[in-house]
Amino acid sequence: MTAVVKWLGHGAFEIETGEHTILLDPFLTDNPQATVTADSLDAGTILITHGHFDHVSDAAAIAHRTGATIIAPVETASWFETTQNVKNTVGMNLGGGLEMPWGHLRMTIAHHSSSLPDGSYGGNPSGYVLTLPAGTIYFAGDTALFMDMQLIGRQGIDLAVLPIGDHFTMGPADALEAVKMIQPQRVLPAHYDTWPPITQDAQAWCEQVNSDTETTAILLQVGETIDL
DSSP, rough: OOEEEEEETTEEEEEEEEEEEESSSOOOTTOOOOOOOOGGOOOOOOEOOOOOOOTTEEEEEHHHHHHHEEEEEEHHHHHHHHHOOOOOOOEEEETTTTEETTEEEEEOOOOSSSSTTTSOBOOEEEEEEEETTTTEEEEOOOOOOOTTTHHHHTTOOOOEEOOOOOOOOOOOHHHHHHHHHHSSEEEEEEEOSSGGGGOOOOOHHHHHHHHHSSEEEEETTTTOEOOO
């Protein structure tokens, strides 16, 4: 069974595996990179890495329309339930795992901040490791470089998605070091070029990864897909 991973722009992704569709950090309505609208997306599961507006802004509307379950750090999940009236939420904390109809989910460390659009506390920011029938994906989320990426990589990562935008997350140099620690088979850059503070030369970064590591870096355009 294959899984299809689509970059929706910024930190947002769609993963289709079998009959299941998963959205990660859907941010489309106010995303200048977006090529699709939030109301065109379907999902059974929505994964949220942290509470910042550019990761949560469309999640509640999609969940209301589709009945999707939102999985998020526990404080963020509670915010969706109590302030956004989302019926199906699951709160998690770092290191926790869940068996899902589509595979296994584990919440990983991310070094960042997390406040929700109304200013309330969003809990610990996170990443996710998805173990699917087709392979294992590591979504780092918004994060700085950290040494435990070596431990994440030890389980064998087929595809890693790393931020390279700098300013709010690690930049290209630290993202290259992350690749060296994780040693994924393939890597996608994300969280860049949405606004001027995070403009980067993603093509140059991919070329450096391909020359300096054994990982294959792939540059997707917004709306393009990769098969796992």
